[in-house]
Amino acid sequence: MAVDVAVRGAGPVGCTLALLLHGLGKRVALAGRRPGGTAPGAARPITLSHASRLILERAGAWPALRATPITTIHVSQAGGFGRTLLTAADAGVPALGHVVDYAALAASLAARAAAAGIEISYDAGAALDNAALLVHAEGASGDANEKRYGQDALVALVAAEPRAGSTAYERFTAGGPLALLPLEGRYAVVWGASEERARALCAATDDVFLSALERSFGSRAGRFVAVASRGVFPLALRVRAARVGEREVFVGNAAQTLHPVAGQGLNLGLRDAWELAQAIADAPDPGEATVLGRYAARRRLDAAATIRATDLLAGLFLGANPLARAARGAALTALDVCAPARRFFARRMIYGASALP
Numbered sequence: 548m549a550v551d552v553a554v555r556g557a558g559p560v561g562c563t564l565a566l567l568l569h570g571l572g573k574r575v576a577l578a579g580r581r582p583g584g585t586a587p588g589a590a591r592p593i594t595l596s597h598a599s600r601l602i603l604e605r606a607g608a609w610p611a612l613r614a615t616p617i618t619t620i621h622v623s624q625a626g627g628f629g630r631t632l633l634t635a636a637d638a639g640v641p642a643l644g645h646v647v648d649y650a651a652l653a654a655s656l657a658a659r660a661a662a663a664g665i666e667i668s669y670d671a672g673a674a675l676d677n678a679a680l681l682v683h684a685e686g687a688s689g690d691a692n693e694k695r696y697g698q699d700a701l702v703a704l705v706a707a708e709p710r711a712g713s714t715a716y717e718r719f720t721a722g723g724p725l726a727l728l729p730l731e732g733r734y735a736v737v738w739g740a741s742e743e744r745a746r747a748l749c750a751a752t753d754d755v756f757l758s759a760l761e762r763s764f765g766s767r768a769g770r771f772v773a774v775a776s777r778g779v780f781p782l783a784l785r786v787r788a789a790r791v792g793e794r795e796v797f798v799g800n801a802a803q804t805l806h807p808v809a810g811q812g813l814n815l816g817l818r819d820a821w822e823l824a825q826a827i828a829d830a831p832d833p834g835e836a837t838v839l840g841r842y843a844a845r846r847r848l849d850a851a852a853t854i855r856a857t858d859l860l861a862g863l864f865l866g867a868n869p870l871a872r873a874a875r876g877a878a879l880t881a882l883d884v885c886a887p888a889r890r891f892f893a894r895r896m897i898y899g900a901s902a903l904p
Contacts, residue, residue: 550574550666551833553675556684557582557667559593559649560799560816562656564682565665566606567824573833577660578668578675579685582653589778590704591649592728592735594715594810596897597640599817608659612652614645615729618713622879625720625763629876631883638893644810646715646728646735680794680827680834683801684816691785691804696861698723699745700780700807701738704730705760706773717809719875720763723865724808727768734768736760737807739782739861749777782806784858790850791843794834798823803854806861809896815853818899822846849900856895 552568554561557579565575595603595614603609620643623630635643661667675681711729718725723739738760740748748756757771785804790797799816826842827833863875882888 553678561684564820590776616642627872629879691787694784696782701745703736703777707769791839
């Protein structure tokens, strides 16, 4: 059967797009790998912004998710003064975001798509040449420009005393950013470090790992008592030069793959899905060049600004130069005492380029 839109990639962005289009009355087909973790036993925490929650609610996918809210984000740097607290009240939202497990999110969205009657093929190479528009949502594009950060991300689940609540922590160390995200009473750790350091920590005994985490992070989140589900992933920035082609469009990681600092990658991809659904909602021919051109123009500012911001943050807080550390501390302190700036920054991280002061 011919369809209006074929989506290659059955991950969270592809499934969300399919659900949004299905709700608009479009005929949609999905093809991709069956949902599952990227590494056996490894955690993969994902932070969904409040805007992403709204998108998933409109796709009918939010109620089935087990998500831990973030109401406060504590930002600091190791070895220097200055810290900033971002709160849900700053942004005027009930929660800045929610933390979920990636595998659980992918499985839940795929199940929702199947229940909605969307055709899904778990043959990633299935032919999808009978659609008016082909959407690439299958992951990093092979022809994207790539910048390696010289770091890997170590991920883990850590138990602490007291248990994690609704505060997330972003701590910038000389070796890379270290995030602690509350997830069902534990902390999901995302720790940027050199490849050698990350792999050594991944292979270390539990006691050695927990001691290293405490030295880098400190005691503000309590005492770390157990660790599980460790894994290592390479870090790179990949950006495709063009996000649309002849009757095809690239969304999510197929358009851009970001450094995990500030947790913007999936949120940017879900905004891609939302904007594409809106762009083709009333289009008789969703693959028509002017329709795709308008979509690309609407995404340009948000994508470019988010890519630039995460890339800047990934390098801005690296290093132990005393003058640079003092400047970073002054910037964190200034942000902390300026409520309008905190509000703008928080809303920018939630909504993208549409953020308002």
